[in-house]
Every structure is written in structure tokens, then in C-alpha cells.
Amino acid sequence: MTQFIEQIMFALMLSSTYALISVGFTLFFGAINIVHFSHGDVAMLGAFSGIIIYGLFGFTGLIGNVPSWLVTMIIFLATFILIGFLGTFFERTVIKPFRKSPLLMVLVTTIALGIVIRESVRLFYPQGSNPQVFPKILPQMNFEAGNLIFRFDHLLIFLISILLISFMFLFINRTKTGLAIRAISQDIEAANLMGINSDIIIAITFFIGSILAGLAGILIGSYQTVVRFDIGLMGGIKGFSAAVVGGLGNFYGAIVGSLVLGFIESLTSAYIPGGAPYKDVFAFIIVIFFLVFKPSGILGRMAPIKI
Amino acid sequence: MKKFESLLIVVLLILVGLLFIDSPTVFSAEKKLVKIGFIGPLTGPNAAVGLGARNGGDLAIRQANEKGELPYKFELVVLDDASDPTTGVAAATKLCTDPLVAAATTHFNSPVGLATIHVFHRYGVPQMFWGGIHPDITNKYNYPEVTRICPNTLVEHNNLAIFVIGKLGYKDWSIIYDMSSYGKNCLDAVKPAVTKAGARIFSEDGIAVGTVDFRPILSKIKAIKPAPQVIYFGGVVTEASLIKIQMNELGMKNLYTGVTGLDSETFNATAKEAAEGTLIIGKAHIGESSPFVKAYKAAGYKEYYEATGPYAYESVNLIIDAIKKVGPEDKKKLAKTIREMEYRGILGITQFDEFGQTLSGGLTVKVSQDKKWLLWEDSEYGKGKRSIPGK
Numbered sequence: 001m002t003q004f005i006e007q008i009m010f011a012l013m014l015s016s017t018y019a020l021i022s023v024g025f026t027l028f029f030g031a032i033n034i035v036h037f038s039h040g041d042v043a044m045l046g047a048f049s050g051i052i053i054y055g056l057f058g059f060t061g062l063i064g065n066v067p068s069w070l071v072t073m074i075i076f077l078a079t080f081i082l083i084g085f086l087g088t089f090f091e092r093t094v095i096k097p098f099r100k101s102p103l104l105m106v107l108v109t110t111i112a113l114g115i116v117i118r119e120s121v122r123l124f125y126p127q128g129s130n131p132q133v134f135p136k137i138l139p140q141m142n143f144e145a146g147n148l149i150f151r152f153d154h155l156l157i158f159l160i161s162i163l164l165i166s167f168m169f170l171f172i173n174r175t176k177t178g179l180a181i182r183a184i185s186q187d188i189e190a191a192n193l194m195g196i197n198s199d200i201i202i203a204i205t206f207f208i209g210s211i212l213a214g215l216a217g218i219l220i221g222s223y224q225t226v227v228r229f230d231i232g233l234m235g236g237i238k239g240f241s242a243a244v245v246g247g248l249g250n251f252y253g254a255i256v257g258s259l260v261l262g263f264i265e266s267l268t269s270a271y272i273p274g275g276a277p278y279k280d281v282f283a284f285i286i287v288i289f290f291l292v293f294k295p296s297g298i299l300g301r302m303a304p305i306k307i
Numbered sequence: 308m309k310k311f312e313s314l315l316i317v318v319l320l321i322l323v324g325l326l327f328i329d330s331p332t333v334f335s336a337e338k339k340l341v342k343i344g345f346i347g348p349l350t351g352p353n354a355a356v357g358l359g360a361r362n363g364g365d366l367a368i369r370q371a372n373e374k375g376e377l378p379y380k381f382e383l384v385v386l387d388d389a390s391d392p393t394t395g396v397a398a399a400t401k402l403c404t405d406p407l408v409a410a411a412t413t414h415f416n417s418p419v420g421l422a423t424i425h426v427f428h429r430y431g432v433p434q435m436f437w438g439g440i441h442p443d444i445t446n447k448y449n450y451p452e453v454t455r456i457c458p459n460t461l462v463e464h465n466n467l468a469i470f471v472i473g474k475l476g477y478k479d480w481s482i483i484y485d486m487s488s489y490g491k492n493c494l495d496a497v498k499p500a501v502t503k504a505g506a507r508i509f510s511e512d513g514i515a516v517g518t519v520d521f522r523p524i525l526s527k528i529k530a531i532k533p534a535p536q537v538i539y540f541g542g543v544v545t546e547a548s549l550i551k552i553q554m555n556e557l558g559m560k561n562l563y564t565g566v567t568g569l570d571s572e573t574f575n576a577t578a579k580e581a582a583e584g585t586l587i588i589g590k591a592h593i594g595e596s597s598p599f600v601k602a603y604k605a606a607g608y609k610e611y612y613e614a615t616g617p618y619a620y621e622s623v624n625l626i627i628d629a630i631k632k633v634g635p636e637d638k639k640k641l642a643k644t645i646r647e648m649e650y651r652g653i654l655g656i657t658q659f660d661e662f663g664q665t666l667s668g669g670l671t672v673k674v675s676q677d678k679k680w681l682l683w684e685d686s687e688y689g690k691g692k693r694s695i696p697g698k
Contacts, residue, residue: 007523131545133579224520224549276514276515
């Protein structure tokens with residue numbers, strides 16, 4: 001029983017890390033009809049920004065003198081701003097020039113952008129090919145119930161993930177800017193005629209989406225304890241797959257898809273003898289299954305014929 | 308005409324000079340030249356370890372020539388295999404066809420070694436490995452010419468079983484291994500080693516290299532009743548340290564163990580406090596104050612001696628010691644002598660088993676104490692001040 005509860009907890013944690021990424025894919029696809037394939041790498045940049053800012057604190061000797069919650073807040077805030085603007089910069093330089101081109105062009109440029117981001121970190125970060133230890137920025141407490149250990153930092157990661165995703169949802173559905181984003185996704189020219197400045201709205205979408213990725217990077221780093229330059233590749237593919245399984249462009253779908261992937265991976269590792277090395281194989285078989293038999297995903301209404 | 312004569316004289320002089328240079332007997336008339344071959348990766352991705360090994364071998368040659376006890380002048384013939392089997396075979400053939408080469412010390416990469424053993428066997432030239440850990444190098448064909456002075460995975464795991472099962476008495480094991488060829492080699496070595504020593508294996512889980520979330524597997528092991536005392540990991544540092552971090556998260560108090568794949572300070576740097584009490588079979592320990600390191604530094608080599616330098620040094624010394632006994636001419640006799648030697652050097656006592664594999668190779672027992680690998684006997688665990696987890 002203890003084991004079963006533990007397995008469910010791990011599956012939920014894994015799912016929440018996938019959901020953070022897949023909601024970003026959903027935002028970009030649902031709002032402006034593009035698949036941003038370097039989204040996972042932007043998340044990786046968020047994790048590295050966390051390490052670097054924490055390192056700066058250590059370098060200036062502020063750690064120990066400043067309360068640790070403040071350090072954590074500053075890391076979140078600085079990453080928020082840094083990655084938000086970086087994401088907008090990527091949109092301006094790499095994605096905007098292809099706004100009127102076929103979707104395939106954006107697909108290729110975002111894949112290329114992902115490679116550039118990964119390789120830059122590998123080359124320019126000191127010993128960038130090696131795994132980097134992610135600092136313990138969340139409180140390391142735990143409480144035990146019999147044989148079960150509940151970790152406070154895991155609980156926080158889970159809660160912050162839910163909070164971030166809910167904010168995103170409310171922003172898109174309840175604010176005027178959110179309405180503008182949705183208007184652009186339906187018909188960009190009509191939206192322009194209604195007085196919406198599509199350039200600014202798209203920039204805002206990228207700002208928000210990249211913030212989400214950056215913070216996801218910090219949370220994933222905290223959960224996995226080490227990060228490497230290439231975590232964004234698999235993370236991105238998993239997040240995208242989760243979005244596809246749930247129904248690309250649908251918020252609830254992204255969450256449901258992440259749960260499906262997270263549970264399949266965790267439970268194959270735990271309950272199928274010798275299944276651990278093949279957990280990704282099982283997960284992607286499910287993805288292929290959905291693409292073949294229900295391309296619209298679990299909750300999606302229209303088939304994503306555009307990609 | 309005069310010009311032509313003087314030119315002729317110059318040419319003749321040069322020719323005579325060349326003759327002198329080519330024939331070492333002129334300079335040390337009483338000493339016969341004996342060549343010892345060295346092949347290793349001097350270029351390519353493994354160049355650092357290759358150069359360290361070459362310097363180690365070169366140091367042994369220099370010392371032997373300085374001592375001058377033997378009626379031979381030794382020379383190290385250095386060739387590059389670039390970690391590539393084809394280049395390695397070409398280098399091996401070049402060595403074997405030189406009649407002055409008495410024996411050779413070779414290779415860091417097992418695939419290169421698996422290709423060149425046949426060449427050395429065909430020419431009957433003794434070949435000793437200073438690197439390359441694949442068991443098949445010695446065990447598959449068991450060529451009389453081939454020996455290995457560095458430990459292979461079988462030797463490492465036998466030593467692990469002797470210590471953890473024989474000395475500490477931990478008999479209940481769970482095994483995790485990565486699916487790389489190294490991880491599978493470890494699995495193939497650990498199972499017979501620990502079962503022979505009387506252990507029971509409770510579980511066996513493979514993981515893909517690059518996995519970061521081991522919690523599902525660990526939770527499964529945690530649920531096994533009775534609980535295994537030992538969790539063994541066959542793989543390398545990154546995954547190894549993550550497993551230990553997550554074991555601590557889950558409150559698992561098993562002894563965590565492995566072999567030389569974990570022997571890097573990166574393990575401690577990554578796992579931090581969680582590393583405490585991990586016990587491994589580590590590589591040979593060559594201290595800063597050892598005569599080898601002092602001589603190496605005094606010789607002024609540009610490159611660091613790496614983990615491989617001491618093995619190549621020991622290997623050349625052992626070959627020279629064998630030549631001292633039976634001379635360099637009869638290579639069959641030399642190969643036989645090498646296999647039967649009981650050599651005392653910087654790696655302790657080197658003796659070969661029936662396959663030409665060293666029985667110890669200077670392996671050490673190390674334990675992680677305060678985020679550092681310490682030799683068991685120097686640690687507070689070894690002295691009984693702290694106790695190893697798992698009981």
C-alpha cells in the first residue's frame with residue numbers, strides 16, 4: 001500500500017513537470033497557431049538562469065546573510081524577467097519573419113533555434129556538457145507517516161505548478177489581453193481591423209509563454225536535482241506529446257495528456273518487470289496510438305491537420 | 308672537379324654518420340638494444356589518458372637505463388592507435404615485425420585490444436594491457452602472449468563481493484544497472500561474483516542511460532520484504548549520484564555500492580550530503596608522496612599522469628623484470644615467464660590468473676565520508692567511528 005501511494009505521488013510529480021511544458025505548447029498553438037519546438041530549451045534556459053543567479057548570490061557572499069526565502073523569490077523573479085524578455089527576443093528574431101510563410105517554416109526555425117540554444121549552453125557554460133547540480137532553493141523539510149515520507153519541497157513544486165497553470169488559464173480566458181490573443185488566433189486580419197495590435201499581442205503571448213517555461217525549468221530542476229544542457233530536448237518532446245494526447249490547443253487537454261504520460265511512465269517502471277528502460281517506449285506507443293486513432297486527442301475537437 | 312671531390316667527401320661523411328646513428332652498438336658497444344612497444348590513443352578523444360600512460364611507460368624505461376643493471380639498453384617504441392581498431396592493428400603489425408621488439412604494453416580501448424590480440428598472437432610477441440577492461444580480451448581466446456595488468460570488471464566485482472559479503476557480511480542484494488555495454492558488463496560480472504560468495508539477489512532492474520527519475524524503481528525496492536541490505540549500481544557517476552539522492556529522499560537506509568564507474572569526485576559533488584556512507588571498489592590509489600609521482604614530476608613531463616600512467620609504468624617494469632630473468636630473445640619463454648611472475652610494485656603484488664588477468668590490479672575499497680572518497684582504512688568507517696548503513 002505504501003508503495004502504491006508513493007508510486008501515485010511520483011506519477012503526479014512527473015505529470016506536473018510535463019504539464020508545465022505542455023501548457024506552453026497549448027498556449028502557442030491555441031493562441032497563435034504555431035508549434036514552438038524550442039519551448040523545452042527555453043525551459044532549460046530557465047533552469048540554468050536559476051543556477052547562475054544562485055551562483056551570483058554565493059559569489060557575492062550573500063547566502064547565509066539573506067533569508068533563504070528571499071533568495072528563492074529573487075531567483076524566481078529574475079528568471080521571470082530574463083526568460084520572458086529572451087522569449088520575446090526569440091519571437092522577434094526567429095519567428096516573426098516567417099509569420100506569413102507556411103507553418104513548416106516556423107517548425108524548422110524553432111527546431112533550429114532549439115539546437116542553437118542547447119549548443120550555446122554546452123559551449124559557453126563552464127563544463128556545459130556535464131550535468132549541473134541544481135541548488136536547493138526550496139525548503140528541505142519532510143514529514144513521515146509510517147513508512148511514507150512526504151517532502152515539503154515536492155509539495156511546493158506541485159502546488160506552484162498548479163498555481164502557474166491556473167494563472168495562465170485565467171489570463172487567457174478572463175482578461176482583455178487574453179481575449180485579444182484568442183481573437184488573433186481565430187482571424188488575425190479581422191482582429192487587426194478591430195483595432196488589436198497583433199505585433200504587441202503576439203509579443204505578449206511569447207513573453208507569457210516563455211515565463212511559464214522559465215519557471216517550469218526552475219521547478220523541474222528542483223525536482224530532478226541536476227540539469228543538463230539537453231534536458232529541454234526530451235522535456236520538449238514529452239510536453240508536446242502530452243499536449244497532442246490531450247488535444248493540442250486545449251488547456252484541460254494538456255493537463256490530461258500530461259497525467260496520461262506521467263502515469264504510464266511511472267507505472268511501467270514500477271509494475272512491469274524489466275519495464276524501467278522501456279518506459280519512454282511505452283509512453284510514445286501511446287502517443288502514436290492517439291495520432292493514428294484519435295488525432296484530435298482526448299479532449300480536442302478539431303484534428304491538428306496543420307502539423 | 309675539385310668541387311665534385313669535396314662534395315663526394317661530404318656525402319660519404321654524412322653516410323658514415325648515418326651508419327653510426329642507426330647502430331646503437333657503436334655508442335654502447337657492450338649493451339644490446341632491446342625495444343619495448345607502446346600503443347595507446349595519443350590523438351583523439353582519449354589522448355589525455357594515452358599520453359599519461361605513454362609517459363608512465365617512458366619513465367620506467369628511463370629508470371631502467373639510468374640504473375643500467377642489465378646488459379641491455381631499453382627503448383620505448385611509441386605508436387598511436389587513436390582509439391581506432393584499424394589504426395591499432397597497423398601499429399601492432401609494425402611492432403611485431405620489428406625483431407628487436409621484445410614485448411609490448413598496449414591500449415586503452417577494449418575494441419582496439421580485441422582486434423590486436425590476434426596480431427600479437429600470430430607473431431608470438433608478449434602483449435600486456437595497461438588499459439581496456441573487457442573480459443574477452445584475456446578470457447575468450449586465452450592467448451599465452453596476452454596479459455592484463457589493470458583490473459577488468461570480473462576482478463572488480465570479485466573484490467566487491469569479497470569485501471561486502473565476506474568482510475561486512477551483507478548477503479541480501481538488489482541490483483540496478485544501466486543498459487550501456489559497461490552497465491551490462493557489470494551485471495554479467497556482479498551476479499556470479501556475489502552468488503558465488505553466498506549472496507541472495509532480490510531484484511534486478513535495468514535503466515536507460517540519461518534517466519533522471521529513479522523514484523519508481525527505488526520505491527519498488529523499498530517495498531521488498533525482507534529489505535535488501537545492499538543496493539548495487541552498475542553504471543557511472545551521473546545516474547549513480549541521482550540514485551543515491553533519491554534513495555535518501557525515500558528514507559532508504561540500505562548500503563549503496565558499486566565499482567570503479569563511481570570512482571570520481573563528481574559523485575560526491577553531485578550527491579553532496581546524500582553521498583555519505585557509499586562504499587565502492589575504487590581505482591588504484593597512487594598518493595602524491597609515492598615514489599612514482601615524485602619521479603614523474605622530477606622527469607618534467609608536460610602531461611598529467613592520469614589514472615593510466617601508473618599501470619603503464621608498472622607494466623613496463625614487469626616486462627623488464629621478466630627480461631632480466633630469461634632475456635629478450637626467446638619470446639615464447641618470455642611470455643610464459645610474464646604469466647608466472649609474482650611482481651611487487653606500485654600496485655602491490657601483481658599475479659596473473661589462468662587467463663593472464665591480474666588478480667588485484669591495485670584495487671582499493673573506498674567510502675564516501677564528508678563528501679570525499681577516502682580509502683576504507685583511512686576513513687572513520689574503517690576505524691569503527693562511524694558505521695556503514697544497511698544493517
